[in-house]
Each structure stands twice: as structure tokens, then as C-alpha cells.
Amino acid sequence: MSLEKQSNEEIRASGMKDDALVEEHVRLHQIKHEPTKGFLQAPLIFVFVFGCLIFLCSIQLALTTNDFQLHPPKEADTETPEQKEANRWAKKLSAGKKVFLANCSSCHKPNGVGEPGVYPPLAGSNWVTTDPALITNIILKGLKGEIKVNGDTYGTTGIAMNSIAISDRQIANVVTYVRQAWGNEADPIEIFEDDVASVRAEYSEKQDQWVFKQLKDIYPEALFGD
Numbered sequence: 001m002s003l004e005k006q007s008n009e010e011i012r013a014s015g016m017k018d019d020a021l022v023e024e025h026v027r028l029h030q031i032k033h034e035p036t037k038g039f040l041q042a043p044l045i046f047v048f049v050f051g052c053l054i055f056l057c058s059i060q061l062a063l064t065t066n067d068f069q070l071h072p073p074k075e076a077d078t079e080t081p082e083q084k085e086a087n088r089w090a091k092k093l094s095a096g097k098k099v100f101l102a103n104c105s106s107c108h109k110p111n112g113v114g115e116p117g118v119y120p121p122l123a124g125s126n127w128v129t130t131d132p133a134l135i136t137n138i139i140l141k142g143l144k145g146e147i148k149v150n151g152d153t154y155g156t157t158g159i160a161m162n163s164i165a166i167s168d169r170q171i172a173n174v175v176t177y178v179r180q181a182w183g184n185e186a187d188p189i190e191i192f193e194d195d196v197a198s199v200r201a202e203y204s205e206k207q208d209q210w211v212f213k214q215l216k217d218i219y220p221e222a223l224f225g226d
Ligand code: HEC
Pocket: 100, 103, 104, 105, 106, 107, 108, 118, 119, 120, 121, 122, 125, 126, 127, 128, 135, 138, 139, 143, 144, 145, 146, 147, 149, 154, 155, 156, 159, 160, 161, 162, 164, 174, 178
């Protein structure tokens, strides 16, 4: 039996020395095997098949992605101006809702009903549905002292609202939202960043929170009857 066919056990049992073993390995290593028949053809077929696959997939991709555009135009082009406007309005309200949930709902509650005797409601509040500049100003500076909302008195226990540090755009969104939320039926006026910026600029000197009397002087019609 040639050494090539001997198992490890047999080699060990034959008492072969390490040197001889190494030499034998060197010799075996040098023996060249005949190339396996058909060995070369197989990869060539694969290259061809994969080439075809990549080609076909590219065509498919080009068709489904609108010529490889990263952001293919949506069907928006077929929308009427009214639909576009409705979509934009819906987006604005949902952006406002996010701002509300993150910055106001801890006190005024997610459904805007507030907490009796502590946090006044925004749902059904005429403070919210009148002049949008009033609520903008309250968010910008805060509010303290006694007020009346929906016939109930608040602010007598020393709990006040501090200014809410959010951007003009966030204020525009949240004001637009709360005027329409929870059955509030303010005129569907959209409040823009610029509207907020002008209120901010007009009262930039004012440092502390508003009190009812000051607001009533500025917005007599909005707070009419309060
Ligand atoms: C930390 C609690 C707190 C947070 C947060 C808060 N408020 Fe207020 N808010 C109050 C309190 C308290 C009052 C009443 C202050 C008073 O009695 O003078 C008030 C009053 C108001 C009023 C006038 C009264 C009414 O109910 O209509 C409006 C409008 C208002 N908040 C809107 C907001 C908006 C919008 C946000 C978020 C951007 C917000 N508040 C965040 C506590 C809070």
C-alpha cells in the first residue's frame, strides 16, 4: 500500500520518524493532480447566468423606480389644488398636535380638558378660539394670577404657566391645532411663523408672565365678557 493511502493510525503504528514524515509530506505535496474534467466550464456558465440576472434586474429596477430617481414624483401631480391645500392643512394640524402632546398636554391633558381647579381647559375655551395673537402671547410669556375659563376660576392657588420655550414655527403649528382640536371651532385661520415672530418682536421687552388685566387691555375684544 502506498503512503498516500495509509491512515494516520497506520503511519503512527509503522513507527515512522518525524523527519521521515515531513519529507514524505513534502513529496506528497509536489505530486500534481490531473485537472478535473469540465472544471473550467462551470464558472463560465455562472458568470454568464449572473450577468444575465443583473441585466434583467437593472431593467426591472429602472422601470419600477422611474429611471433610478431617488424620489420619484408621487402621484401628487394629478392632485387638484384643493386636495393639495387639504393635505397641507392636515399636515399642519398633525404637526401642531405633536407640539401640543410634547409641550402642553402634561398640564392641559391630551384631550385639552385640563385639571379642575389647577390647569384650565383649552377645549371650549374662548381664550383659545378668539384672536390667535392672545394664545401666542400666552405661550411666549406665560400667564399667572386669577383667570376665568368656561365659567371656572383658576390661578388662585399660585399655580401659573411659564413661557414655553419652543420655536416660532412650533408655536404657529400648535396654535393652529388647538384652535381646531376637541371640537373647538375657531375660524380655520392658519397661523404662520411670521405671525408669531411679529408678536414676539412687539413684546420683546416684557420679561415676566402676563396677568389677566394686562391681556384684557391689549385684547379687549378677545376677552370680552371675561
Ligand atoms: C406646566 C403646566 C402648563 C403647561 C406645560 C402649559 N400650560 Fe397653559 N396654562 C397653565 C396654567 C396653570 C394656566 C392658568 C394660568 C393662570 O391661572 O393664570 C394656563 C393657561 C393657559 C391658557 C389660557 C387659559 C385657557 O385655558 O384657555 C392657554 C390658552 C394655554 N395655557 C395654552 C397652553 C399651550 C398652548 C401650551 C403648550 C404650548 C401650554 N399652555 C402649556 C399651565 C400649563
